[in-house]
Amino acid sequence: MKKMKLTERQKNIILMLLEDTSQAITTSKIADRLNLSSRTVKRDITMVEKWFSINDFKLIKKPGVGLIVDEDDNMRNLISDLLKMENIEKSYHKNDRIKFILSRLLMADQPIKYYFFTNYLKISDKTLTQDLGDVEKWLSDLNIKIVKKHGEGVYILGNKNSLRKAQINLIHESLDDTKRLDLIRDISLESSVELIEENDVYSMINRKTLDKVKRVLSGVFKSLNLKISDNSYIGLLVHISLTIERLLLEENIEVKKEYINNMSNSKEYMFSRIIVDDLEREFCISIPEEEISYIAMHIKGANIIGSDGSQKDADDIIEISRLTKKLLGDMSIIFSVDLVSDKRLEKDLKNHLGPALTRLRLGMKIRNPILDEIKGSYMEIFQAVNRIFSDKVYDFTKLDRSINIPEDEIGYITIHFAAAIERYIGLNGVIRVITACPTGVGTSRLVATKLESKFSNIQVVDNMSIMNISSEVLASMDVDLIIATVDINEYMEDGMLHGKDSIVINTLPSDQDYKKIEDKIKQILRKKIYNGSHERLENRLSYGHSKVGADKFVFSDAGIDKDLTGVSLDTGINKSIYRVSIDYYRLAESITYSTISGGNELIGACTNLISRDKSERDRIYTALKDRCDINMPYFEDLGLYLMHCKIKGVKSRLGFMNVVEEFESLSGYNGKRIQKKIKSVVVLILEERDLYAKDLFASISSRLVEDDEFLEAISCLDRSKIQYIVDQEIEKQVEKLADNSINKNRR
Template identity: 30%
Template sequence: MNARKRKILKKLLENKKPITSEYLSRLLGVSSRTVRNDIKELNEEIKDKAIKIITLPGVGYFIKFTGGDIGKDVIEEVLDDDNNAVPSMPDERVRYIIKRLLTADCFITLEELATELFVSKSTIVNDVNTVEKWLSKHNLRLFRKPNYGIKVKGNEMNLRFAISDFINEQNNNLTLFDVSSYEEMFKDISLEKIKNIISEAQKDMDYKLSSISFSNLLIHIAIAIKRIRQNKSIDIPDDAIKNMKNKREYMVAQNIVKSIEKNFNVNMPEGEAIYITMHLLGAKPFEDNNLDLNDIRKIVGDKLINVVKKMIYEVGLFYNIDFSRDKELIIGLALHLKPTLNRLKYNMNLRNPILNEIKDEYPDAFEMSITASRILKREYSISIDENEMGYIAMYFGAAIERLKIKTKKINNVVIICASGMGTAQLIATKVMRTFPWLNIIGKYPSYKLEEVTKANPDLILTTVPINIVDIPVIQISSILSKDDIERIGKIINIDSNTRSDRIALLNLFDERLFVKNLKIKDKFEIINYLSEMLYKNNYVYEEFKKSVIERELISSTSIGNLVAIPHSTLGYAIESHIAVAILEKPINWGNDKVQLVMMLALDKMTDNEFQCIFNELFDVVNDYETVLKLTSAKDITEFINIMKNKEK
């Protein structure tokens, strides 16, 4: 089974609804006819596996399990059995080449790679260019020597971190007790022995490693053994050695080193004990145990507390949301960042197994973490990747949820009007049309305030000044102006499940910001194209484009399902708008195929407004059938109608 067929199987398994050949063809970059042929061949290959791919004309494909629950297990078995197949997709070839280069101790020729992968040398040249970009992110380079081939060059510690990153990228769902996925990289090293050594060492520690920290340390020790056997060791600066030897974790690291030397018959230099100490310090958790801010300050130091407050202030400045009084956020971030800074100081990586879920479920919190991380980068001169940002986003996500709990839900409204019941009825009708979920429980003249308080409303709208303290009051005009509606919207904390959010989203589209059948194959060229479109229409400042590119370099804005949503991290919008590009054909955007690009240019708004727009947009584009319709839209009018008619 080739890589393309495996992708088809995985996609069918992920989706509960039938998937069309058109959608699969765009996702895979092949014709619908090729997809149909693949489906036919797949059914032949899996006909004895208690599963079958059913075709519903005009509807699509779906998997039928003919053997009960066993069918899903069979699919996973089929996919696992095929892991050793020769890579055929470009991204799989790139991973294969990266692995070969990282594990090789000598030069590799392009001809060798072409022979191993059954492709031409020119194809390998293109793949190697992509490999170089991956290596550069880890401060490594590709060394070319005529008549010898290619080889990875760089600092030993950077090389080890790159190997660790590569392994984690391939084994994103790995658990603590499942080391089998690592074994292919370390065929001559017993990972079970390393696991037992770490478990034994934990008995001398006053804390337990998290599952992620445990597996991270296991990988790095296995890499260390492999590299030492190749006569490669880490060069640790003298000041770092002196600093680490004073730590309690250094004694634990020494015990780990002694056990490794005994079990694996290797001689580990002193730098390796320091290397393990760094890992233990980077994994050390801190519990709040109901401590107050002064206690936390003693643990993490004044500087870190002040940096956390700067991070929260920066987020508040950009998203117009006040977290400054949220002590749980301040304490949680400070305790999280203390060990994180130890890791980042030495460029130590820690994968985030739920990163994609965080980006999908809490896009607003993830964007806040990007804004906050700029402060960390500036204050400590460190690089922060999207895995670490994902952890920071979890704290902001929790803070957002706490704000929702504290914000009283407004349902029942009364109207006070001095100019008669006719005007009051007109106001009530307009309010219900704009905010249909609100319940108008009464309309009163201004002299019946006692009856108003007895009705116990959540909100009072009045055309005259009144003196009521315990209930929110908004004074409005007799015609309920646009400004009045905006003030009502802000105080009632508009629910993102309402139709008004869809209307707010649709108002951001503009026929001057819509392009169809765009023939550009590079995502940064598309970003440049749409940024220029917004700039020429005076919707953004000149700096907007640079900010969008910087955001894209931090973490891909592709959200899957053929959609990317590039945007700025620093605003630079004069008016809030969305520029749309429907590409002629899907292109590679990060790890995904993308055909629909929607660039957000959002002027300063409240967190609630920002969250509502993001949630509404994600609700629309997460449905693959809607995305297919949107990519087929002839013009902006049809595009907006498709979005408008998409059911929640």
């Protein structure tokens, strides 16, 4: 073979030409396939033609037709083998150049000459200047400055924390799915060795260091019987490897003593200590407290779970549970899909939100390498999650409102909801179809039979002749898709299809036809779910919580009623359970809290707690007073007043009050003064026809008698604990309702 340097791009063009043995390939097709401009392809083809010529291979170029390799299979294989031995001149795209420049600057301990970059990257001074501008923008987000001095070169300035973050961020940005898998697999494999040695970004990490750290982490996780998510594992591996590299160069990081003291008592610190002990033995170095605390911070933000699947960091279980239920409820309403009863989604969200909240509190960034793909495929879900999560996370957790929620975190949460909605589409989605052929007799009926046997989510509502399809017919039929054996658009005037989707398949559908139908079904079902989601999202956010008096929040009735408009689930059991679940969920959302002290009139205080306007107040006061006239709802051994009544036309609701002083002198009923030992007051208002709320209130009343922790939570008005217990009782009621429905359906 005669020597001639090819670029990586030119090699890819030749490989593409070798793939297709039957027909010529056009310049535009090559450009589209390789994501290049036609002008670039034409320039490279000149070099490709020269390479074929000097190596005595036949490449035919047909004007207006394209290029084709005029060789048999044996010669094609020989060309492919020769390319593997060819001296390929590496070419860089813009993003590759930016990453290369960043990796060199982050590793350099002295200025780098402009000539080094222009010569290595094969670019002009003008292109380098433009690239350095992009590098400067990238570094500015981390408070790192780029310095360009004539005659000296270019270098960067920043503190060690910022430089470390820059290295980690750059590596994460460079990890695609294949490289992530290579890092997760045994690092001693040849593929992984090549990954580290060939990629300029990964040269920031010494391969032997990476290998040793991986061995330590694997040993620790195995000995403690722990598991860790792939992303968290990669983040921890890269972080510790860079830490070791820096310590070997005798560079330390500065961490505030206050932070070290706080972390030193945590279980994450103890876990870090175990890892560090093994690292010190492996590398024969001493790792200072500052570094252990920094590793502990990364572990705290990692999704580390035990072999039993339980979350190890359960300190925030109550707020995570409440936030999860809020997200499930809101997203169910926005997309008209029952996500509330999706236990798999609930579990996945809870497991994800714990580490996510920790990362947000600690200011730790997580890279989402598929964020663009998530936005491209599930933009509606991403937008809803972004608005709902960013709006509610501060209300349901202790997260400081000054902390911004990055899109990378939103992207990961979106994945969970997208997967659940796709599952719902697969299990519950049904589309109504018309099959059509020229006559509407034999062919369309045959197609209909095959489709119904192949797809469980297709309901064929009619078989028709194309000539009988009209705008009037389509307008009167609830049809999602027309499947025809000829192109129906050729027989229809504009607007006649009334926006109905249509596809053309063969009389005897092929696998390609079935794939086309499957993709169209998913597209239509997604469109149904997404249609109106933006309006429902705005409605959901518009009413939110409105403040009523001091320390009291309730939902707007108008907002709730309006929000249910457009909710369309399957009829029957699922819809019934869904609606009841949402009613329970909203009841829990509207719980009110207050504190009372001596001198307050008890019935009046309960009425103020639970009522929403003056007309309600008068009715609730009268109903509570009438109930107390019958029997004083006081439990002396519990120090509890259980104020409850039924009222027609007033929505069921729930409230809790604690008493500032244990002994209170309160106005009772019938104008009499009573003196009781009071710690807590629970108010239950039941709408007369609300049987489900009646069952829930009965369950809560029983819990009051049986659970001292519940009473203690009310007496100190621990809202998170109260909400958590109410949520538990709601879950029991929903599960009971589902079990009863399933048993009834079986009978």
